[in-house]
Amino acid sequence: MQLAKVIGTVVATEKHEALEGIKLLIVQPLTPDGEPTGRPVVTVDGTAMAGPGEIIFMIGGREGALVLEKWFTPVDHGIIGIVDDIYVAVSALPD
Amino acid sequence: MQLAKVIGTVVATEKHEALEGIKLLIVQPLTPDGEPTGRPVVTVDGTAMAGPGEIIFMIGGREGALVLEKWFTPVDHGIIGIVDDIYVAVSALPD
Amino acid sequence: MQLAKVIGTVVATEKHEALEGIKLLIVQPLTPDGEPTGRPVVTVDGTAMAGPGEIIFMIGGREGALVLEKWFTPVDHGIIGIVDDIYVAVSALPD
Amino acid sequence: MQLAKVIGTVVATEKHEALEGIKLLIVQPLTPDGEPTGRPVVTVDGTAMAGPGEIIFMIGGREGALVLEKWFTPVDHGIIGIVDDIYVAVSALPD
Amino acid sequence: MQLAKVIGTVVATEKHEALEGIKLLIVQPLTPDGEPTGRPVVTVDGTAMAGPGEIIFMIGGREGALVLEKWFTPVDHGIIGIVDDIYVAVSALPD
Numbered sequence: 001m002q003l004a005k006v007i008g009t010v011v012a013t014e015k016h017e018a019l020e021g022i023k024l025l026i027v028q029p030l031t032p033d034g035e036p037t038g039r040p041v042v043t044v045d046g047t048a049m050a051g052p053g054e055i056i057f058m059i060g061g062r063e064g065a066l067v068l069e070k071w072f073t074p075v076d077h078g079i080i081g082i083v084d085d086i087y088v089a090v091s092a093l094p095d
Numbered sequence: 096m097q098l099a100k101v102i103g104t105v106v107a108t109e110k111h112e113a114l115e116g117i118k119l120l121i122v123q124p125l126t127p128d129g130e131p132t133g134r135p136v137v138t139v140d141g142t143a144m145a146g147p148g149e150i151i152f153m154i155g156g157r158e159g160a161l162v163l164e165k166w167f168t169p170v171d172h173g174i175i176g177i178v179d180d181i182y183v184a185v186s187a188l189p190d
Numbered sequence: 191m192q193l194a195k196v197i198g199t200v201v202a203t204e205k206h207e208a209l210e211g212i213k214l215l216i217v218q219p220l221t222p223d224g225e226p227t228g229r230p231v232v233t234v235d236g237t238a239m240a241g242p243g244e245i246i247f248m249i250g251g252r253e254g255a256l257v258l259e260k261w262f263t264p265v266d267h268g269i270i271g272i273v274d275d276i277y278v279a280v281s282a283l284p285d
Numbered sequence: 286m287q288l289a290k291v292i293g294t295v296v297a298t299e300k301h302e303a304l305e306g307i308k309l310l311i312v313q314p315l316t317p318d319g320e321p322t323g324r325p326v327v328t329v330d331g332t333a334m335a336g337p338g339e340i341i342f343m344i345g346g347r348e349g350a351l352v353l354e355k356w357f358t359p360v361d362h363g364i365i366g367i368v369d370d371i372y373v374a375v376s377a378l379p380d
Numbered sequence: 381m382q383l384a385k386v387i388g389t390v391v392a393t394e395k396h397e398a399l400e401g402i403k404l405l406i407v408q409p410l411t412p413d414g415e416p417t418g419r420p421v422v423t424v425d426g427t428a429m430a431g432p433g434e435i436i437f438m439i440g441g442r443e444g445a446l447v448l449e450k451w452f453t454p455v456d457h458g459i460i461g462i463v464d465d466i467y468v469a470v471s472a473l474p475d
Contacts, residue, residue, distance in 0.1 A: 001309075001327035001361060003295075008127060008183030010098075010152060015176030016141045016162055024096070024152070024176075026127050026183055029324070032293060032311050037324045039124070039132045042096035042152050046301050046359065052184060057295060057309070057327045059361040061156055061346055066359035067301055074141065074162050074175050076096060076154040080359050081300030081309075088293030088311055089337060103222060103278030105193075105247060110271030111236050111257055119191070119247070119271075121222050121278055134219070134227045137191035137247045147279060156251055169236065169256035169270050171191060171249040198412060198468030200383075200437060205461030206426050206447055214381070214437070214461075216412050216468055229409070229417045232381035232437045242469060251441055264426070264446035264460050266381055266439040286404070286422035286456060288390075314419070317388060317406050322419045331396050331454065342390060342404070342422050344456040346441055352396055352454050365454050366395030366404075373388030373406055374432060 043077035055083040113168040138172035150178040208263040233267035245273040303358040328362035340368040398453040423457035435463040
């Protein structure tokens with residue numbers, strides 16, 4: 001799973017019907033010490049509690065749909081938890 | 096899911112029979128603030144409404160086929176929505 | 191799907207039995223304006239008509255096997271069409 | 286599979302119910318000669334024995350869930366072994 | 381599929397039970413002209429004949445398990461052939 005920060009939302013009127021009523025968040029992947037890494041992605045929220053500025057962790061690929069009630073919804077990323085704390089050996093991080 | 100802009104189309108006479116009659120669009124992945132990121136890909140359109148210049152969001156991997164009527168069509172990207180607006184905390188974006 | 195150019199072939203005597211009789215092509219992924227992007231991959235050909243120098247588009251991941259008669263063949267890329275023409279707004283391409 | 290080093294843990298109160306009671310580790314992918322490569326990811330532990338500082342190998346994608354008892358748990362990385370030793374022709378590594 | 385060179389092995393006492401008795405090889409992905417590209421990965425060998433120094437091609441993702449007898453083994457890369465020769469239009473390779 002990937003750590004990321006919620007940075008925005010996407011509004012779309014024309015979309016796949018399976019996405020009706022599903023909130024779409026933009027998240028920026030982060031390293032464990034909080035630096036942005038890689039490009040932002042659009043994701044759905046399996047916790048239903050993630051808001052702007054929060055650090056979350058998400059799954060990618062087919063598993064993304066497992067966080068929704070309907071597994072065949074066409075999504076490829078899903079938030080599965082909101083991070084309270086990260087404990088990491090900073091010495092082990094890349095420079 | 097990935098934000099992207101529709102930048103073109105592909106014309107192919109010789110192709111897998113499951114792709115007959117399916118429109119193939121070239122899209123350029125974008126960051127939330129509209130910068131190109133990564134390489135363009137060829138995708139199908141689950142909304143049937145995406146046109147050149149429009150900002151869309153798409154899914155990658157196996158899920159791509161879920162946007163079509165026939166799920167076993169061999170595609171790996173699919174447009175699932177047309178973006179009306181993006182709300183993002185610009186301060187949260189990478190420099 | 192990814193645009194690519196057929197640049198070669200792989201010859202392998204020792205291989206998984208499911209690959210017997212299946213032609214293996216090396217393709218170089220391309221941007222829509224024809225520049226190489228990313229590393230070449232080995233792929234199978236669902237059109238049975240792709241030859242050296244041709245521009246094709248292919249799928250990646252599990253979908254690769256859908257282009258063959260036997261879906262459980264262990265492949266992860268498959269050519270699904272030969273490109274006749276690409277229409278793209280050049281102004282929309284990254285510099 | 287990818288070699289990596291366990292560098293930390295993630296604590297999350299709000300999370301997908303399928304993740305209740307499952308330990309979440311942060312790991313830094315490594316090259317065979319021990320250099321960090323790519324970004325750290327959050328993973329579950331199929332060995333139930335991986336601790337901080339240990340070198341492990343993990344799988345990515347849907348296979349990640351295979352290391353848990355419940356295959357439909359939404360995870361995309363899973364530790365499948367703890368490395369005792371790596372034997373590698375150093376001359377074969379990139380500079 | 382990806383071209384790669386076998387550069388080593390991984391020894392692991394503690395591992396997922398499905399991996400008992402399965403040899404784990406470290407391979408370095410290569411370009412068609414033999415240059416290392418991307419990071420080394422740990423893989424299983426569906427040919428049962430790949431040894432150090434040999435050039436092989438492998439599949440990634442879920443397909444990796446198809447090369448083993450038990451498809452639900454948690455692996456994400458699998459060697460499916462040993463390369464005898466590569467024929468490539470060198471002029472078509474990136475600089």
